[in-house]
Amino acid sequence: MDNTQSIGILGVGNLLLADEGFGVHAINRLQERYIFPKNVEILDGGTAGIMLSPFIESKDILFVIDVVNMEAPAGTVYEFSSQDLNSGTIQPRMSPHQVGLLEILDLCQLRGKAPSRVELIATVPADLSTRIGLSPALLPVLDKVIERLLQRLQTFGIMPKCS
């Protein structure tokens, strides 16, 4: 595989709202456990919104870890490509905080600068109350999502070392 491709792994979410911070917890665990080759960049995107666009536009392939709003048991893991997702119908925004990840991806697309491939790995949250830390339902899902991410990375020739 082509090792010169620039690959991004982005975890997003709000750490203060329990499972909403899943993507950030996943990034932290990846950074604790693995060392990635130079062409892979890992980012805790937090709630940064539009400020994530430079990172996104600098990547050929982008993996995103997040939570997803689906009618399914907590901890169910879904995978999407960006084509599977629709950033919505009528969503009146009331503040610049409400620029969502899907909108940023679409904006990058329209600017002709989106990654050629975007894969989202997401799980259904159990608890969105105000506290730090994952719910018992999602704790075991962290490793499951990371394992899946590593499998996907492998198809692009990426094999991280354990740290």
Added chain:
Amino acid sequence: MAQRIVIDPITRIEGHLRIDAEVENGTISKAWSSGQMWRGIEVILQGRDPRDAWLFTQRICGVCTTVHALTSVRTVENALNLEIPINAQYIRNLIMSIHALHDHIVHFYVLSALDWVDVVSALSADIKKTVQLSETLSNWPGNSFNRFKAVQEKVQAIVDSGQLGPFANGYWGHPAMTLPPEANLMAVSHYLEALDYQRKADKALAILSGKNPHIQNLSVGGVTAAINPDNETTLNMERLYWIKQLVEEVRGFVKQVYLPDVIAIGALYKDWLAYGAGVTNYLAVPDMVLDTKGTSFDLPGGTIIDGDLTSVKPFTSFNDPYFKENIVESIARSWYKGDWAKHPFEEETVPDYTDFEDDGKYSWIKAPRFQELPMQVGPLAQVMVGYAQGHSLTQQYVNDALSRVSSLAGTKVGAGALHSTPGRHLARAIRAAMLADLALDHWDKLVDNIGTGDLEIFNKPTFPKGEIMGFGFHEAPRGALSHWIVINDGKIKNYQCVVPSTWNAGPRDGKGTPGPYEASLVGNPMADAQLPLEVLRTVHSFDPCIACAVHMLDPHGRELTKVKAL
């Protein structure tokens, strides 16, 4: 029949602005603005070291971060009567102006432009006519036949794919969308370019402040950005020129794209110049400080009452008693215990949630009042106060913008038209242009002062035994921000933040007088209550910034507007 519209972004994440409006015969008759999250930072600060407060307060937000950091250090310095070195003042001025440039560009293009611009209409634009239209507005190199054609093709591809992407939340074909297709195409092209320029501002701020959002180079007593022209790890000439170059590029975009776009939208939507005035009492604080004490400023502040420019009364220093003594916050209609109106030094913050009561308490936001009056804050207030005081930079930009609006609209548009929904956008763009000019001026002042051999950036604070009080203010992108502190034996005893969106988005007070958002909505037209575009136009014109949140992925999009008949 009256209808009630509720716009409440339900994201399964707390903390947003909720707007309720009653509509009768196509016009809004009553409105309520409600903050749906409690900001508890004041409680977190009690008992802490005042030198740390700025790092906590800037975490109030992920957009308006810098502003709380800056206001907090000014507040503690005010309590200590501590001057800061002039280099630190200039560096802070650069931080504040560059941050505001970033913020204003993002606000207009990312949050508000699509309230006025119909993206799908851009598909029927004639490219040659689009170039002609853009040439009447500016010489921006991005306004080319090839660029507009490429943008139109990209929009076509997106529409063909059925994925409207970032435009999916727009209201195409809404009867209130009346720009010609060519103006829509031009605006979409600029919308896509805006992302590059907000990044340049972002980068300049990060070079100067170590990190953005949440800058790291302030300190009570000055800044921690060490200056040494001979050291590559400090603020040196190479970095300063890098910052200057980025600011110059951003200034080009503001003057040749952002300001002309807002002028065109104001002119092409001239009917809207009659809507959205609301509260025409204005309050702005002076900023872009020119001395070590805070007694001389490049941007004026003050108050205007009832839209009467002759009533203007200035704030003249960081210690001005006219500002300090006339502010209270009312909680009569807010979810806090009691029904008092108290000065920020005297306030407590004890929550008392009751659910949404139209005639009782309905918001986490308090209602600030100046001499018992609600005040509108923000770029419009700043521009009005400057204009009324004869501030030459403000007058020059306002007069030029109004004459361009008039010639495009084919009718005389005077300063009175600024009291309106498009007026707030115009004032914001004017303020951005002024700040771009002033940022470069203050860059020169900083470099000239370094050239004299003065490298001072910090005066050490010393905290006395006993109780001291202080306040600090800053003209933030959303308007006048003030922090208030009581320090006892070197520890924080009380801390209050009176933020711009509190002034504007606050609820009614004890006398039932509505806040600026609420007042500005009354009388707005409403073509279709199911698609409340007009409410968004007016609320967005204030640049609301209520709380931090991120979207959870939602594969289907969500319905955020509830409409019910009364």
